Amino acid sequence: MARGIWVFAEQRNGELKKVVFELLSEGRKIADQLGQELWAILLGKEVKGLVEKLAPYGADKVLVADDEKLEKYSTGTYTKVISDLIREHQPFAFFLGNTAMGKDLAPRVAERVGTGLSSDCTGIELVDGNLHFVRPIYAGKAFAKTVCPEARPVMATIRPNVFPVSEPDAARQAEVVEVPVQVGMEDLKAIVKEVVKQASGRVELTEADIIVSGGRGMKGPENFKILEELADVLGAAVGASRAAVDAGWREHQYQVGQTGKTVSPSLYIACGISGAIQHLAGMSSSKVIVAINKDPEANIFKVADYGIVGDLFEIVPLLTEEFKKLLA
Amino acid sequence: MKIIVCLKQTFDTEAKIQLTDDGKISDEGVSLIINPYDEFAVEEALKIKENMGGEVVVVSIGKERAQEAIRQALAMGADRGILITDEALEGGDEYTTATVLAKVIGNMEYDLILCGNKAIDDQSSQVAVRLAEKLGLPQINVVTKLEVSDGKVVGHREIEGGSEIIEAPLPAVVTAQKGLNEPRYPSMKGIMQARKKELKKLSLQDIGLEPSAVGASGAKVKVLEYSLPAPRKAGKIIEGEPAEAARELVRLLREEAKVI
Ligand SMILES: Cc1cc2nc3c(=O)[nH]c(=O)nc-3n(C[C@H](O)[C@H](O)[C@H](O)COP(=O)(O)OP(=O)(O)OC[C@H]3O[C@@H](n4cnc5c(N)ncnc54)[C@H](O)[C@@H]3O)c2cc1C
Numbered sequence: 001m002a003r004g005i006w007v008f009a010e011q012r013n014g015e016l017k018k019v020v021f022e023l024l025s026e027g028r029k030i031a032d033q034l035g036q037e038l039w040a041i042l043l044g045k046e047v048k049g050l051v052e053k054l055a056p057y058g059a060d061k062v063l064v065a066d067d068e069k070l071e072k073y074s075t076g077t078y079t080k081v082i083s084d085l086i087r088e089h090q091p092f093a094f095f096l097g098n099t100a101m102g103k104d105l106a107p108r109v110a111e112r113v114g115t116g117l118s119s120d121c122t123g124i125e126l127v128d129g130n131l132h133f134v135r136p137i138y139a140g141k142a143f144a145k146t147v148c149p150e151a152r153p154v155m156a157t158i159r160p161n162v163f164p165v166s167e168p169d170a171a172r173q174a175e176v177v178e179v180p181v182q183v184g185m186e187d188l189k190a191i192v193k194e195v196v197k198q199a200s201g202r203v204e205l206t207e208a209d210i211i212v213s214g215g216r217g218m219k220g221p222e223n224f225k226i227l228e229e230l231a232d233v234l235g236a237a238v239g240a241s242r243a244a245v246d247a248g249w250r251e252h253q254y255q256v257g258q259t260g261k262t263v264s265p266s267l268y269i270a271c272g273i274s275g276a277i278q279h280l281a282g283m284s285s286s287k288v289i290v291a292i293n294k295d296p297e298a299n300i301f302k303v304a305d306y307g308i309v310g311d312l313f314e315i316v317p318l319l320t321e322e323f324k325k326l327l328a
Numbered sequence: 329m330k331i332i333v334c335l336k337q338t339f340d341t342e343a344k345i346q347l348t349d350d351g352k353i354s355d356e357g358v359s360l361i362i363n364p365y366d367e368f369a370v371e372e373a374l375k376i377k378e379n380m381g382g383e384v385v386v387v388s389i390g391k392e393r394a395q396e397a398i399r400q401a402l403a404m405g406a407d408r409g410i411l412i413t414d415e416a417l418e419g420g421d422e423y424t425t426a427t428v429l430a431k432v433i434g435n436m437e438y439d440l441i442l443c444g445n446k447a448i449d450d451q452s453s454q455v456a457v458r459l460a461e462k463l464g465l466p467q468i469n470v471v472t473k474l475e476v477s478d479g480k481v482v483g484h485r486e487i488e489g490g491s492e493i494i495e496a497p498l499p500a501v502v503t504a505q506k507g508l509n510e511p512r513y514p515s516m517k518g519i520m521q522a523r524k525k526e527l528k529k530l531s532l533q534d535i536g537l538e539p540s541a542v543g544a545s546g547a548k549v550k551v552l553e554y555s556l557p558a559p560r561k562a563g564k565i566i567e568g569e570p571a572e573a574a575r576e577l578v579r580l581l582r583e584e585a586k587v588i
Contacts (some may be wrong), residue, residue, distance in 0.1 A: 088501055143557065193493045284557070308566050
């Protein structure tokens with residue numbers, strides 16, 4: 001019988017993704033309800049030190065595949081190691097973050113082990129011993145509740161920022177199991193030649209707790225400086241509408257919306273954004289929405305929790321000052 | 329270069345989502361488009377063909393009217409189209425979709441398979457990757473820049489806070505992301521020519537798959553129910569002089585909304 005809840009402990013350059021702690025926290029609850037163990041799966045080179053960061057969040061066991069060939073993420077090698085482990089241990093469920101890596105890896109693993117996958121989930125429920133997932137579809141304009149009734153493991157990628165991280169318990173220990181790495185040339189067809197880092201130092205949009213976003217109302221690329229300043233004070237990410245992206249003011253990876261990123265921060269501040277349906281689709285699951293727009297009829301005010309009708313060039317710097325005072 | 333583009337017809341991005349009486353997603357009155365990410369894939373295929381010669385074949389699974397989307401791709405410049413349409417496909421998931429595509433594409437000649445990185449309706453970003461696995465091909469996912477040369481492909485792929493440059497031998501599966509290119513509009517001439525291009529319709533029987541292997545009976549993941557989000561209510565407009573309003577907003581975010 002398939003047993004155990006597994007979480008993919010995604011790391012890059014020795015740093016664990018925040019979503020890993022969210023998955024462990026949620027995974028722990030499910031494991032307890034089922035009376036099963038929670039395992040973290042950790043791949044990379046010289047990553048054993050990360051185990052002590054995983055244990056306090058509830059991992060009973062950490063399977064570590066530590067090998068030179070796993071230093072850089074590659075679909076082929078990671079898929080091979082993980083699907084071998086799944087075949088050997090037959091877990092009941094396996095969760096990954098819905099990150100660039102998770103989205104690349106999860107469908108490949110699911111296909112290789114012959115199971116289903118619910119992607120980009122924002123809710124998990126245990127019903128009669130099976131897991132039900134909630135997934136936003138049509139960029140959040142609707143939800144689907146899914147189940148994987150027979151195939152095992154039940155796999156899901158989970159949207160970052162949805163599940164709260166539980167209080168770490170420093171006394172918790174996890175058993176460490178080193179896994180032999182057997183990957184060959186056939187697993188290395190696609191190779192990563194280079195990783196280009198953007199030197200922004202800002203939190204990533206999909207992981208950000210606060211997002212300050214600008215639209216066509218920003219008038220030009222240079223004016224995004226005032227949003228950056230506000231974001232700096234709040235530790236926020238900076239997003240953009242498609243109009244701002246298509247005008248070339250921001251790179252497309254910062255676009256929020258139906259054909260951009262879907263985000264669910266605690267606070268989304270929309271500046272000079274009209275609130276077109278495609279934009280709302282990407283951000284309307286934000287907990288609190290603030291709109292700053294000079295047009296009182298703008299659609300964005302229909303979804304905003306708080307709105308200021310006015311000139312963003314005047315309001316945004318004032319807000320930055322107020323937050324500075326508050327957070328000083 | 330023989331290039332296959334997988335294309336899905338989706339709801340227009342303007343579409344308001346409503347449920348039917350029996351709880352399904354209603355398509356009544358909704359206009360349909362090519363999934364925007366697949367449009368980037370079509371455009372990229374056409375550009376590669378313009379550079380290197382070859383053929384672009386569009387493959388789609390869908391209802392009869394998905395022919396419109398294929399015709400549009402043909403009008404953009406693709407050479408021929410294949411639509412797999414069958415009632416038994418209803419209720420399928422990403423696994424069964426990839427099964428059908430692999431069955432059809434597996435019998436074709438190709439150097440490169442291009443797909444969108446996700447469909448804007450079910451948003452699952454799985455089918456292309458599953459297809460790559462079924463066909464035993466490498467993948468480069470979420471690509472914003474692509475260089476194809478003899479025998480290999482190099483793609484710039486988006487990751488958090490940067491990008492990866494990945495090289496793979498051909499044949500390979502590549503999924504397109506916004507930023508890769510600007511899809512062209514079909515020209516009048518293109519539209520006229522598209523009418524004469526081959527658009528083959530295939531049923532499950534034609535491709536040799538049992539109905540039990542696809543659709544609801546073959547799916548690994550089933551949808552139990554669909555629902556709509558509670559509509560967001562318009563909130564408070566904060567009045568007053570800009571400086572006052574800013575101060576009040578910060579106070580409310582702290583004390584009322586408790587997000588700061
Ligand atoms: C297939 C498709 C996919 C799309 N996908 C997306 C998507 O993913 N994301 C997305 O955002 N859009 C998307 N769009 C585009 C969308 O329809 C809108 O065109 C876009 O969101 C508009 O951006 P905007 O609100 O910045 O610009 P506008 O609609 O031009 O609004 C600008 C706003 O700024 C306000 N303003 C101007 N000056 C000031 C000032 N000084 N102070 C305060 N306010 C000011 C104006 O009142 C106005 O409300 C898509 C469209 C299509 C067809």
